[in-house]
Amino acid sequence: MAKEKKKVIKNGREDLTIHFMPYSEIAHEDSVGRIKKILGIVLKNKIVILQGRLRSDEEAKLIENSMMLIGNVPGFAGIEIASLSGENENRSLFEGVRRNIAKILVGEQDAITVIGPASVVKDITKDPKKIELMLSRK
């Protein structure tokens, strides 16, 4: 009788890793450094949860750089990204000014951003108060 080949089955799924990134990890990086750091993690098929959010021009650059990688990195199909911040919340004028000054001085830390590879994160749905991730079954 032939010896049965031993198979390692991980329930047919790959492990999922979530990387929590405190704002301090990118605070002193320039835009190129921030994007490089985030994409470096995403390319390892990990989901990044960033404390704070990137500036709009950095988000555009992140999308642009992701597009450049599609077709050049096997299996990479872009990213899914969503940010939650309290921007639309009703607040007093004083509170609004205070938040804007803080944003200029220390960046927008009062937010959370989820960035994941499109091969892992099937979809991100967002409403003003929550983000939901739908993950692909591998």
Add this chain to the structure above:
Amino acid sequence: MMIKIVRNFARRIFSGVFKKKGEVKLGFYGSPNAGKTSLANRICQDWLGEDLGSVSKVPHETREIQIKEKVVIERNGRKIEFKLIDTPGIATRIDFEDFMKFGMKKAEAQDRAKEATQGIIDSIKWLDDMDAVVVLIDSTANPYSQVNITILGNLVARNIPVLVVANKIDLKKSDIKKIRGAFPDYEVVGISAKSGENIEEFYEELFKLVKKV
């Protein structure tokens, strides 16, 4: 960032001095299938009697920047010459397998994906060259997509006047209140680029937008 702001400021000052009087470079931005080309076609049909580009239910039909010059729109006796710039839809993901669901063969789908990624890169690069922008949002879809937020954030940072257009109001699922709720700081006009519903209000808002250029 500071250099970019100064450069953009200088560019706007110089382009303001030397640009042909009345010509407004109007960009159409948004996610794929929001109706950018449909609206650009509607305007071109109304004022030139011809289309600007082809439309399709398959996402990323527009994969190159399309331009129509000398589009003169007249309203209440006032004429403005526009250069319409229709841009490829901005997305964060492009998977060729998604195109195969529309019946495309693998090679065709891969080519389309490659062109679509380049189109997105071009759209982002062209942001710097606009005098004013119309951001199209599908009023039947969730407006809280990061793409919409990123586009609007970049336009504000560049000080480019923007008009948010909630498209597809002829459809049952359309929810313009949701769009207005998502973007309370912007003027939102609801239209159907396909049927032409509310297009007069769009032209009205477009002329108000041009005053900010």
